[in-house]
Amino acid sequence: MESTVSVSKGVFLFPSTFKKPKNAKHKTNSLFEKQFKKEPWYKAYKKNWEAIETRIMDLHQKTYDVLLNDIVNYIKSFYGCNESLTLEGIIPSATLLTGVNQPDHVSQFEALIHKIRDEVTPHTAMVNSQDASTIKHLVENTVWQLINDHEILDASAIESEDETTPTKKLKKNQCTMTTLQNWYRSKYLNSSPKKKHTVSMRSLVIIIPDFESFNCNVLQDFVMIISSYLSSLPIVFVFGVATSVSALHKSFPYHVSSKLLIKVFHSHSSPVYMNQVLEDIFLNYTSPLHLSGKAFELLTDVFLFYDFSVTGLIQSIKYCMMEHYYCDNVKSLCCERSNIENAVFKLCAEDLEAIRQLPSFRPYLESQPFQTKISLFENDDFFKDVLCTELNRRHNYLQSFYLSVRVLAAFLKDLPKNVIGKTVREIYTKCVGEFICQSLTFKECMQLINFQSQVKLIDSIKGALKVIGTEFASSPTKKNTTKTAFDDNIGENFTKTVRIHLLTFLGQLQNASTEATILTQTADEAEYDMEVVPGNRYKLKEQLLRATRVDKVQSEFEMIRARFVSYLEEMFAEGLQPPFTQTFHEILFFSDVASVKKQIVGAPRGAVHTALSNPVQYLQCSCCHLASAESAADSLPDVCLAYKLHRECGKHINLYDWLQAFAAVLQPGDDEERDQDATIQIRFTRAVAELQFLGFIKSSKRKTDHVLRLTW
Known part of the structure; x- marks a missing residue:
């Protein structure tokens, strides 16, 4: 049946033959951007999200650099320096274990293709399973991409192919292995001795990103065909395997797998990469927007129980950010610390009144003197000054809060049966939704720390000091804060205090003796205990109980450890105050879970x-x-x-x-x-x-x- 024949009526889409001019500008503004681009909330949203996207791209490049360099070096190790081929029909094959997060594979293989084309060879073909239903289609797509240097990642290059190349390109049905062999021989193995030395050989890289989706028989025939041409074509395979290497061995019988020289490369698993993205970008006091406990738990549950897609998680956070800013100029205050004062003084009277209606403003108002209450309602300039001060306090609070969360994670990550969590995201979910220091689970964790050995406790303190040194070394400059921003023991002062105390306890624990010290009673106390009051059975019972007690044994290390655990409880009680206790927390924290759940969790x-x-x-x-x-x-x-x-x-x-x-x-x-x-x-x-x-x-x-x- 033809593609345009159907039982019922329908609409069929055909690709347009219209070609864009070379100098056409692709910059187009959407209707949404044209309507709201002058609004303060939209400017704040766009600026903040562009900064987040830049950090995500930097983290993505840093994460995959080592893996991609290893794959590229492996490809470079074959067919180099125009030497004769010595593999005798065995195809070099790099097997990349990508994991099950299919939406994230696109960006990973995009980066791999760009790196191969820049450093190894421009002749790279990436064939998906939907384009290779038969061996004929697989060979045609592969050969056509290798010959034409097909830019899969650049749609504009596809549209302007006929304009950019003066030579007539082959049709798909003309692309065979013989055609590829003749093309490669004429391009790199010319009989002219002058050209033979001037033109260097280039490898031909064939990437199969979704190995499990291919028909096994088609792949087997393709491998055998490539193996027969390997004496004249320097071909390298790159397989993307989502499960394990056993899937590759199960798909190929021995006579096929013996033609492959397989080397396995492991990429980061989805949960590990998710934790890295969250901890480095979103669970940080420098992030413009912060998620409430329920919202954060919803997004992580969708990731863990549905798709394992970090890309989907980032887009969900982006939707939360859009929902937070949309049509609310008050949320323009959710910005970088240096822009707070400028954003506050751009607010109109209606925006200030909306801020006064926030639920968190009432407790703050009730704690103020009578004259201050009147000024907060009647004097807009005074209210703006107070708003600047409180927002700077909230940023200081966020620095203290995230420091406490990461320090707590450093102490809890190796505890047995840790119900609070072992990662920063799990601990953040608990701390942001309740008074964690008043819970039984927190007290149990402190008791477990009180039983740790000297070596283990020292390692935990060093880990906490490393967190303070790496994550919180750079603090906001004082020129961007008001005069009262650093009056409280929060922010930079809190960080310095914690660091000094941890260094002090670390030195004491390293020099502490673990030998037991027996606490004995003095002679006067013994004589007092031996005094017997006639007729007083209660005194006699108490003296007999004291006589049966074992003398308390305690070392110097145990005494220091007890003091250290006591300090941790006080420090966490001060630093882990939940966000809903803070004034104007609605500006910085997104908590509207119901509206987002309908869009993210589809029904x-x-x-x-x-x-x-x-x-x-x-x-x-x-x-x-x-x-x-x-x-x-x-x-x-x-x-x-x-x-x-x-x-x-x-x-x-x-x-x-x-x-x-x-x-x-x-x-x-x-x-x-x-x-x-x-x-x-x-x-x-x-x-x-x-x-x-x-x-x-x-x-x-x-x-x-x-x-x-x-x-x-």
């Missing part, structure tokens, strides 16, 4: 049911308005009407009865007119085909004139 079944049973909710038209959810009208779309009628039937639906009910709603008049109207039958046939496409019904083999109901 397609419910959405389809709502669209078919009550289309007015999506179409927003008066003709589809129904008196009740069970009623039907002739103004409804045909598929909605057929869906409503099919819900009234049982498991097996008689098509004739269904058609009669459908026609009765459209034409409630004479039955003879309905039977003779072919338009109704056509509309009904199309509606049934659409319901079958959506998966609500299927044809029944038991009864030819019936369909089987599949859902509900």
Whole structure:
């Protein structure tokens, strides 16, 4: 059947032959950006997200640099310096274990292709499973990309191919291995001795990013074909395997796998990379937006239980950021610390009134003197000064809070049965939603720290000092803060205090003796204990209990450790105050989980049911308005009407009865007119085909004139 032939009517899309001019400008502003680009909230959102994207790209490059360099060096080690091939039909094959996060593979292989083209060879082909259903298609796509240096990652290059190349390119059906062999011989193995020394040989790299999705027989034949041409073509394979190397060995029999020289490269697993992205970019006091406990838990649950996609997690955080800023100029204060004062003084009277209505402002207002309360409501300039001061305090608080979270993670990561968590994101979720220091789990963790050995405790303190030195070495400059910003023991002062105390305890613990010291009683106390009061049984009982007690044994290390644990409890109680206790926390923290959950966690079944049973909710038209959810009208779309009628039937639906009910709603008049109207039958046939496409019904083999109901 041709691609444009269908049982029912449809719309078929054909690629346009229009070619963009070479000097055409691709910069186009969306309608959303044109409408809101002058709004303060949109400027703040765009600036903050561009900064986050830059940091993500830097982290992405840093993460994959080592892995990509190893793969490139492996490819360079073959067919170098125009030497003769000595592999004798064995194909060098780099196997990259990517993990199951399929959406993230695109960026990973994009970076790999760019690096190979820049450092090794421009002749690189990446073939996906959907483009290689047969061996013929696989060979054609591979050869065509290798010969034409096909730029997969640049769509504009595809559109302007005919304009940029003066020579006529081959058609797909002309691309065979013989054609590739002749092309490579004419390009790099020319018989002319002068050109032979001036033109260096280049390897041909074939990348298969989704190995598990390929047909095994097609890949086996492809490997055998490449092996037969290896004496004249320097080809290297790069396989992207999502599961394990055993999948590659199970797909190839011995006579095929013996033709591959496999070397395995391991990429970071999805949870590890997710933790790195969150800790380095979003769980940091320098981040402009911070997530509440429920919102953060929702996003991480979607990652861990659904797709393992770091790209999807970043886009979800971006949506939360859009929801936080959208049409609210107050959220323009959610910005870098250096821009707070400028953003505050751009607020209008309505924005200031909206800030006064925030729930966290009331406790702060009640704690102020009477005259200050009046000034906060009547004097906008005074309120702006207070707002600047409090927002700077919140940034200092964030520095102390994230420092405490990371220090707590350094002490808890190796504890047994740690219910709080072992990673920064798990501990952050707990700390941001409750008073963690008042929980039983926190007290149990402190007790476990109090039982740690000297070596282990010293290592934990060194880890905490490393966190302070690397993550919090650079603090905000005082020129960007108000005079009262550093009055409290938060922010930079808190960081310095913690560092000094940890260094002090570290020195004491390193020099502490672990030998036990027996605490004995003095002679006077012994004589006092031996005094017996006649007739006092209580005193006698107490003296007998004291006599049976074992003398307390405690070393110098244990005493210092007890003091250190006591300091940790005080420090965490001060630094891990949850955000909802802070004034104006609504400006910096996103907590509207309900609105985001509908968009991030999709419910397609419910959405389809709502669209078919009550289309007015999506179409927003008066003709589809129904008196009740069970009623039907002739103004409804045909598929909605057929869906409503099919819900009234049982498991097996008689098509004739269904058609009669459908026609009765459209034409409630004479039955003879309905039977003779072919338009109704056509509309009904199309509606049934659409319901079958959506998966609500299927044809029944038991009864030819019936369909089987599949859902509900």
